[in-house]
Amino acid sequence: MSPTPHLISFNLCPYVQRSVITLLFKDVPFDITYIDLQNKPDWFLAISPLGKVPALQVGETTLFESAVINEYLDEVYGGASLHPADPLVKALNRAWTEFGSTLLMSQYYLYTAKDESAFQKARQEIQQKLVQLEGVVQGPFFNGEKFALIDAAYAPLWMRFALLAEQGLDGLYAQTPKVAAWAEACLALLAVQKSVVPEFTELFKGYVKGTYLGRLAA
Ligand SMILES: N[C@@H](CCC(=O)N[C@@H](CS)C(=O)NCC(=O)O)C(=O)O
Known part of the structure; x- marks a missing residue:
């Protein structure tokens, strides 16, 4: 065991x-x-x-x-694999997971931006990456009906974007409805909702407080 x-x-x-x-x-x-x-x-x-x-x-x-x-x-651990069986699809999932890590960095630059120019630069980077994702996501999850490791890799991003929307980040998914639906499908899962500490929202909003976005929300 x-x-x-x-x-x-x-x-x-x-x-x-x-x-x-x-x-x-x-x-x-x-x-x-x-x-x-x-x-x-x-x-x-x-x-x-x-x-x-x-x-x-x-x-x-x-x-x-x-x-x-x-x-x-x-x-x-835990029964059926969450990775696609087809080697080519699996490789593509790995590549787009790495892409997701770069999106996490862009998101970090967005919510730590101290002034408008840094904020707009990060926002532009994010919008461009979301448009790229719009072209590859199958819906509702990345590969289609089945939740996979790649969805687990993106769900933390979607959770933070949802909180940033509450802080005044609007229109993020305006050009990317498939990505918006993907985010929604991930955030509806209990495994995603329960994946952070109970005080996460408070901690995250506190973290963003002194930044450009935090000042906008105040
Ligand atoms: N590529 C790494 C990134 C992990 C990462 O950047 N973790 C951050 C926290 S979110 C960290 O430990 N930072 C501490 C440091 O860089 O000193 C992964 O996917 O695991």
Whole structure:
């Protein structure tokens, strides 16, 4: 029997959230330890080669990088695979998952922008990436009817965009109705809703408070 997976996390991290969604969706019991990234514990630095979360401890072994962790979890735990069986489709899913990581960075630049010009630059980058996604998403999920690892990789983005919309970020999906429906389908899942700490909304809005967007919302 495989050991209980143990995730090392930070309560606002979208990359760890990808793994939590995968574990919850597959109904796999797991342990989770939250650390302060501003004050990384020595034991964490000793096991995480890049000093980043997520790290996944499986027995004596520590894995890192969210996409790799998710593939491992999918292969080893909880029944049917969440990755497409066809090698070409699987490879494409991996490529678009990496694209999703660049979108996470653009999103980060958006909600940490200190002035309008940085904000508009990030917004433009995001809009362009959403248009690119509009051309490839099948709907309702990325590959069609079935929720997959790639959806777990994008769901943290959709959750943060929904909160940013409450902060005044409007019209984000105006040109991308398929992406909007994809986001909605992901956010409707219990595994996604339960993938963050109960105080997440408050923490996230607090994080955005001092930024350009936070000032707009005030
Ligand atoms: N490519 C990594 C990115 C992980 C990442 O950037 N994690 C952030 C938190 S959301 C982190 O640990 N940052 C700490 C640091 O860079 O020092 C993955 O997909 O796992």
